[in-house]
Amino acid sequence: xxxxxxxxxxxAGCVLASRLSQDPDVTxxxxxxxxxxxxxxxHIPVGFGKLFRTHLDxxxxxxxxxxxxxxxxxxxxxxxxxxxxxxxxMVYVRGNRIDFDEWNQPGWSYGQLLPYFMRSEDNERGxxxxxxxxxxxxxxxxxxxxxxxxxxxxxxxxxxxxxNDDFNGATQDGFGYFxxxxxxxxxxxxxxxxxxxxxxxxNLTVETNIQVHRVLIEHGRAVAVTxxxxxxxxxxxxxxxxxxxxxxxxxxxxxxxxxxxPAGLLTALGIPVVLDQPHVGQNLQDxxxxxxxxxxxxxxxxxxxxxxxxxxxxxEESRGPLTANGPExxxxxxxxxxxxxxxxxxxxxxxxxxxxxxxxxxxxAISFGPSMxxxxxxxxxxxxxxxxxxxxxxxxxxFADETDLDSAVEATRIGLHLARQxxxxxxxxxxxxxxxxxxxxxxxxxxxxxxxxxxxxxxxCAMGTVVDAELQVLGVEALRVVxxxxxxxxxxxxxxxxxxxxxxxxxxxxxGSAPLxxxxxxxxx
Ligand SMILES: Cc1cc2nc3c(=O)[nH]c(=O)nc-3n(C[C@H](O)[C@H](O)[C@H](O)COP(=O)(O)OP(=O)(O)OC[C@H]3O[C@@H](n4cnc5c(N)ncnc54)[C@H](O)[C@@H]3O)c2cc1C
Numbered sequence: 001x002x003x004x005x006x007x008x009x010x011x012a013g014c015v016l017a018s019r020l021s022q023d024p025d026v027t028x029x030x031x032x033x034x035x036x037x038x039x040x041x042x043h044i045p046v047g048f049g050k051l052f053r054t055h056l057d058x059x060x061x062x063x064x065x066x067x068x069x070x071x072x073x074x075x076x077x078x079x080x081x082x083x084x085x086x087x088x089x090m091v092y093v094r095g096n097r098i099d100f101d102e103w104n105q106p107g108w109s110y111g112q113l114l115p116y117f118m119r120s121e122d123n124e125r126g127x128x129x130x131x132x133x134x135x136x137x138x139x140x141x142x143x144x145x146x147x148x149x150x151x152x153x154x155x156x157x158x159x160x161x162x163x164n165d166d167f168n169g170a171t172q173d174g175f176g177y178f179x180x181x182x183x184x185x186x187x188x189x190x191x192x193x194x195x196x197x198x199x200x201x202x203n204l205t206v207e208t209n210i211q212v213h214r215v216l217i218e219h220g221r222a223v224a225v226t227x228x229x230x231x232x233x234x235x236x237x238x239x240x241x242x243x244x245x246x247x248x249x250x251x252x253x254x255x256x257x258x259x260x261x262p263a264g265l266l267t268a269l270g271i272p273v274v275l276d277q278p279h280v281g282q283n284l285q286d287x288x289x290x291x292x293x294x295x296x297x298x299x300x301x302x303x304x305x306x307x308x309x310x311x312x313x314x315x316e317e318s319r320g321p322l323t324a325n326g327p328e329x330x331x332x333x334x335x336x337x338x339x340x341x342x343x344x345x346x347x348x349x350x351x352x353x354x355x356x357x358x359x360x361x362x363x364x365a366i367s368f369g370p371s372m373x374x375x376x377x378x379x380x381x382x383x384x385x386x387x388x389x390x391x392x393x394x395x396x397x398x399f400a401d402e403t404d405l406d407s408a409v410e411a412t413r414i415g416l417h418l419a420r421q422x423x424x425x426x427x428x429x430x431x432x433x434x435x436x437x438x439x440x441x442x443x444x445x446x447x448x449x450x451x452x453x454x455x456x457x458x459x460x461c462a463m464g465t466v467v468d469a470e471l472q473v474l475g476v477e478a479l480r481v482v483x484x485x486x487x488x489x490x491x492x493x494x495x496x497x498x499x500x501x502x503x504x505x506x507x508x509x510x511x512g513s514a515p516l517x518x519x520x521x522x523x524x525x
Contacts, residue, residue, distance in 0.1 A: 002029040002205070004510070005225055005238040006245055007212045007254065010083020011496050012483040012503035013245030014190035015120070018136075018197075019507030021204035026511075028204050029236055030195075031227065033211040034079035037191050042086045044314070045180075045187055046305050046324045049357050051087045056080045060249060060394055062379075062453075067399040073453050074356040075394060077247060081208065082191030084247065085496055088455070089326040090180040090187060092139050094168045095491025095498050096341040103488045105469045107505070107515065115516035116504035117168075117497060120193075123179070130169050136193040137500065138183035144324035146350035147300060148366040148427050153177065153329050155421035156346075161331060172492070173342055175331030181496065182325070185318030190500060210234065213388035215242050215258040215479060217274050222479035241478045241510065245503070248457035248485040252281035252381045253392045255461065260476060261383075269386040275475045279465035281392075284379035285490040287345075287371045288398050289454040290408055290447050292415045293352055293432040294424070295363040302351035303361050324350065330368075332492070335410040341492055344411040345371045346418075347454070352432065356452040366427050368418065370411035371454045373492040376401040381460050398451065408451065409443040456495050461485040470509050471502075482506040 006017045009032035017030035034056060041047030042056075053059050058077040064070040078087035094117055097110035118132035124140040127133055156175035157163055164174030181188045198204055212227040216235070224237040244251045255261055259274030261281065266273050304310070305321035314322035327347035334342050348368035352361035379396035399405045416438060419428050435446035461467055461481040466474065471486055473479040484499045491498045508515060 001237045001239055002027045003238065003240045004028045004243060005236050005241075006030045006243045007225060008032065008083060008244065008246035008250065008483065009081050009191065009195065009206065010078065010245060010247055010483065011085040011190050011499040014082060014085075014195040015500050015503035016243060016245060016482055016507055017204060017206070018194035019504065020511060021198055021201050023511060024201070024203055026203060026240075029207065030204070031207045031210050031212055031225070031236065032081055033209070034081065035208050037081040037086050037189065039080070042080070042082070042189070043186050044322055045090060045182060045185070046302060046322050048087055048089055048326065051078075052076050052358060056087065058249070060391055063393055063395050065396060065398055067397070067405070068448050068451065073396065073398070074358060075249070075453055075457070076455060077249060081195065082189030085181070085189040086187070086191060088496055090182055091325065091327055091347070091494040092168070092179045092181050092497055093493035094501070095493040095495070096172050098341050099489065099491040103463065105463045105488065107469055108463070112515065113501050113505065116501040119504055119516060120500050128169075130166070136197065137181060137190070138188040138193065139179050140182045142177060142180055142323070142325065142328050143182070143185045143319040144321055144328055144350070146321070146324065146328060148350040149177070149329040149348050151423045151427055152348040152366065152368055152418070154423035155418050156331055158421040158423055159418055161333065164331070167332065167493070172332045173334070175329070175346070177329050178327060180325050182323065185314065185323035211389065212246070212254060213257060215244070215254065217258060217476060217479070221477040238478070241480060243510070244479070244481045245483045247483050248284070248460050249381050249392055249394060251481050251483055251485045252460040253383065255280045255473070256383045257386070257388050260473065265382060269383055271386050277466065277475065279462070281381040281460050282378070283459040283462050283465070284381055284394070284396060284457060285375055285459045286379070286396050286398070287373060287454045287456045287490065288375065288408065288451045289347070289369045289371045290412050290415070290451050291354060291367060291369045292412070292419065293354055293365050293367045294419055294428040294430070295352065295365045295432050296427045296429040298364055298427065300350070301361070301364040301366070303364055326351070326353070333414060335407050335414070343372070343374045343407060343492070344414070345373055345493060346415065347371055354432065363432070365432065366424075368415060370408070370415050372404060372408050372411065375404050375490075377404050396453070399448070405444055405447060408447045409440060412443050412447060413438060456490060458484040458487040458490040458495055462488045464488055471506055480506070480510070
């Protein structure tokens with residue numbers, strides 16, 4: 001019996017368990033389906049792709065996507081301490097300030113969330129109105145410094161785009177280098193940042209290799225979870241709350257397995273209905289990425305990262321290609337003038353990134369696709385079976401809304417325009433799998449054939465429909481969801497930082513602390 005049972009030690013779960021257990025008078029049990037984060041490819045940044053489709057990955061795919069020629073799209077998720085923060089590409093982008101304001105949820109405006117971004121942060125560049133030092137999460141400049149990424153930023157300037165040295169500062173628009181969740185060239189997951197320093201606390205228990213199967217609800221109140229470690233069943237009770245931090249695919253799956261979801265589906269699968277909640281698993285959003293890959297003959301891409309001199313440099317200086325996170329540089333642009341904020345993020349990686357990152361690079365290359373930030377299309381996560389170990393049925397419905405396709409075509413044109421700039425000539429000897437032409441018809445066909453996920457699912461237990469603004473599941477007591485699934489709309493950017501900030505704020509809400517205040521008056525809009 002613990003006060004709080006937290007399910008899922010991912011980006012959010014590690015933060016929450018660490019913050020809640022700062023109070024020595026409460027007991028916290030953090031339960032993770034995967035193992036400890038000992039694999040080298042977690043900590044050596046360039047290794048992230050080698051974790052795909054391994055035992056550290058939930059290894060999901062969408063069902064056949066109707067607007068993508070019935071292709072199934074690969075959806076990796078970390079199944080290990082640190083969750084997807086142990087397997088992601090470490091880009092630290094918070095989102096655009098209007099994202100949080102548009103959520104329109106009490107307590108969640110940009111001004112109210114900024115203190116929580118900053119409480120986490122230990123920024124290598126020091127303090128500023130937007131950044132802080134001394135927090136657990138290291139935010140650093142990249143140490144790979146690949147010349148192809150510099151050429152990409154220069155090309156953007158040549159094409160007339162502004163440069164931006166801080167995508168989390170006064171404005172998001174423009175091109176530049178990403179800051180990364182790394183410390184000294186190593187990945188700084190939430191397990192490394194928040195959990196490891198808390199492991200000695202007697203009031204914090206961390207259980208790995210237990211997959212939770214359902215939440216037990218008695219008289220409308222969550223009282224325990226049941227799960228399995230191999231074939232050993234176990235029940236872990238919570239006297240105060242059960243908190244689901246299992247991510248945008250698995251939190252709604254767990255709610256449905258526990259009888260909270262669309263009654264028709266649950267009944268058809270033989271799951272007793274606790275609460276008919278048609279919104280659980282709906283509103284699924286993601287950023288789709290259109291890959292643009294340009295090949296050349298210069299042996300400087302990440303294909304050459306494991307050469308002895310680079311290994312030596314990594315060991316001695318914690319620098320060089322082994323610290324590469326993938327997208328080192330990028331930029332935020334608007335595909336049309338009337339938009340209130342960027343709708344496209346470019347991500348430039350010094351490697352051939354094809355087939356969702358599953359394809360083995362065959363050439364030296366630079367990849368810089370547009371990621372579509374404000375999709376109108378919505379998908380869903382539903383149970384495929386009452387078996388908790390079965391994969392859920394995930395349908396993203398990418399481009400179900402035709403206007404999403406129009407924006408992707410425009411963004412692809414911008415990418416092709418960047419590729420023609422002088423600065424990139426050296427690294428653009430040919431395009432891998434190019435579109436037949438730049439006509440609307442050919443680009444629409446290209447996007448449908450090659451687009452893939454950039455792995456940012458959110459929205460499936462959204463604030464306002466499934467949980468309230470304190471992240472409590474509506475209609476059930478002592479049950480919350482705290483992870484990327486509670487975002488009503490996906491942020492314009494990479495969602496790890498926002499997920500961490502959500503967990504930071506949730507910790508204060510749960511423990512009854514007064515909301516953090518910050519001097520935001522001076523922050524320019
Ligand atoms: C390849 C890749 C690259 C990415 N790159 C970036 C990036 O550069 N920057 C960025 O900001 N974002 C990036 N993201 C996205 C970002 O990492 C996620 O949005 C974020 O980690 C989501 O956090 P979460 O807490 O919602 O879920 P997760 O971090 O996925 O945590 C969920 C945890 O719950 C556990 N769990 C699930 N079900 C159960 C169960 N039944 N029982 C017990 N435990 C369970 C999981 O194993 C996992 O540890 C990337 C994602 C991927 C896959």
